[in-house]
Amino acid sequence: MKHLSFEQGPIRPPSEARSLLMRVTRNCNWNQCIFCTTYRGNHNFERRTVDEVKADIDTVVEIINEAKTLSWKMGLSGEISGELAQRFFDQPGLDYSFLSVIAWLYYGTQAVFLQDANNIILKADDLAQMLDYLNQKIPGISRITTYARSQTAARKSLEDLQKIREAGLSRVHIGLETGYDPLLKYMKKGVNAEAHIIGGRKIIEAGMELSEYYMPGLGGSAMWKEHAIETARVLNAINPHFIRLRTLHVGKTLPLYQRLESGEFELRTPSETVEEIRLLVENLDGITSRMVSDHIGNLLQDVEGKFPEDKGRILEAIDRYLALNEEEQLHYQVGRVMGLYNGVTDMSKPGLSYRVNETVKKLKAKYDGQTQDILIGLHDQLMR
Numbered sequence: 001m002k003h004l005s006f007e008q009g010p011i012r013p014p015s016e017a018r019s020l021l022m023r024v025t026r027n028c029n030w031n032q033c034i035f036c037t038t039y040r041g042n043h044n045f046e047r048r049t050v051d052e053v054k055a056d057i058d059t060v061v062e063i064i065n066e067a068k069t070l071s072w073k074m075g076l077s078g079e080i081s082g083e084l085a086q087r088f089f090d091q092p093g094l095d096y097s098f099l100s101v102i103a104w105l106y107y108g109t110q111a112v113f114l115q116d117a118n119n120i121i122l123k124a125d126d127l128a129q130m131l132d133y134l135n136q137k138i139p140g141i142s143r144i145t146t147y148a149r150s151q152t153a154a155r156k157s158l159e160d161l162q163k164i165r166e167a168g169l170s171r172v173h174i175g176l177e178t179g180y181d182p183l184l185k186y187m188k189k190g191v192n193a194e195a196h197i198i199g200g201r202k203i204i205e206a207g208m209e210l211s212e213y214y215m216p217g218l219g220g221s222a223m224w225k226e227h228a229i230e231t232a233r234v235l236n237a238i239n240p241h242f243i244r245l246r247t248l249h250v251g252k253t254l255p256l257y258q259r260l261e262s263g264e265f266e267l268r269t270p271s272e273t274v275e276e277i278r279l280l281v282e283n284l285d286g287i288t289s290r291m292v293s294d295h296i297g298n299l300l301q302d303v304e305g306k307f308p309e310d311k312g313r314i315l316e317a318i319d320r321y322l323a324l325n326e327e328e329q330l331h332y333q334v335g336r337v338m339g340l341y342n343g344v345t346d347m348s349k350p351g352l353s354y355r356v357n358e359t360v361k362k363l364k365a366k367y368d369g370q371t372q373d374i375l376i377g378l379h380d381q382l383m384r
C-alpha cells in the first residue's frame with residue numbers, strides 16, 4: 001500500500017467533524033485576537049498555490065481509489081464498511097491525512113471543509129479554480145464550507161463572492177464573537193460592528209449559507225450587558241442562517257490570560273454567562289436563524305432552535321438552568337463535565353443522576369464541601 005499524504009490544517013468547526021479537511025491557505029492573516037492562539041508562534045500566513053491544492057486533490061483521489069479497489073476485492077461493491085476502514089487503521093505508518101479520507105468515506109457525508117482561517121482572502125479566480133477542480137475530480141460533494149473573516153468579506157466585491165459561490169463554496173463560518181465595538185477593539189478582533197454587518201450580508205447576498213459564532217463570556221464583568229445587546233443588534237441586522245455558541249475559555253497561553261491575572265479582565269461565572277445568553281436571546285428579533293450550541297465547552301447544549309418559532313423554547317431551556325439553586329447547579333455542571341447531561345431535563349433521568357450524585361459526593365470530600373471551589377474546577381475541566 002502506498003504511503004500517501006496531503007496537507008491539512010489544525011482546526012475545523014464542530015459541525016465539520018465528519019467533513020474532508022483540505023488546506024488552501026496556511027494560518028491566519030490577522031492573527032492578533034487576544035483570545036486566540038490557534039496560529040500563534042512561527043505560523044506566518046501563506047496562500048497555497050492553485051497547483052499545490054490541485055496536487056493534494058489528486059492525492060485524495062488516489063486514496064479514494066485505493067480504498068474502493070480493496071472494497072471491490074472484499075466483495076463490498078465499492079462500499080467502505082467499518083471492517084474495511086479498520087483494516088486501514090490497523091496498517092502501521094499510514095499518515096493521519098490518509099486515514100482521514102478513509103473515515104470520511106466511511107461516514108459518507110460527502111462534505112468538504114477548506115482550511116485555514118480566511119480563505120476568501122485568495123483571489124476569487126484562484127479559489128474558484130480550486131473549487132472547480134475539487135468538484136470535477138470528486139463528484140457528488142454535498143457541500144463545501146470554510147472559515148472567513150467578516151473584514152475580508154466586507155471588502156470583497158459581490159461579484160467575486162458570487163464567482164466563489166458558483167464554483168461551489170456553499171457555507172461560510174465567521175467568528176463574529178461580539179457586536180460591541182469597544183469589546184471588538186479590546187479583544188483586537190480587527191473588525192467593527194459595521195463591517196461585521198456588511199461582510200455577513202454580502203456572504204448571504206452572494207448565495208452562501210452563513211454561520212456566525214457568538215462567544216458567551218467575552219465581555220467579562222465590565223462589558224457583558226453591552227456584549228449581549230449589541231451582538232443581538234448585529235445578528236438581527238445580518239440574519240445569518242446559523243448562530244453558533246462557543247463559550248470563552250481563557251487558557252494560560254492566551255494574551256487575555258495576562259489581563260485576567262492582572263485583574264484588568266474579570267470573568268463571569270458559568271451561571272452569570274447563562275444570564276448573558278438569555279439577554280442576547282431576548283434581544284434577537286425579526287430573524288429566521290437557527291441557534292446551535294454545538295461546542296463541547298458550552299454549559300447548555302439544548303439552547304437550540306429556529307427563530308422566531310423556537311425563541312420561547314430556547315428561553316425555557318435557559319430558565320430551567322437559572323431556576324436551579326447552587327447545589328443543583330453543581331450537580332448539573334458535574335453531569336455536564338461527565339458528558340451525561342446536555343440540558344437540565346437530563347437531571348430527571350434516574351440512571352444518570354445516580355452516577356452524578358456519586359461523583360458529587362467524592363468531589364465534596366475532595367474540596368471539603370466548598371461548592372464554589374468545585375464549580376471553578378469543573379468549569380476549567382469542561383473547557384479543556
Ligand code: SF4
Binds near residue numbers: 030031033036039
Ligand atoms: S481572526 Fe480568527 S483565527 Fe485569526 S486570530 Fe482572530 S480568532 Fe484567531
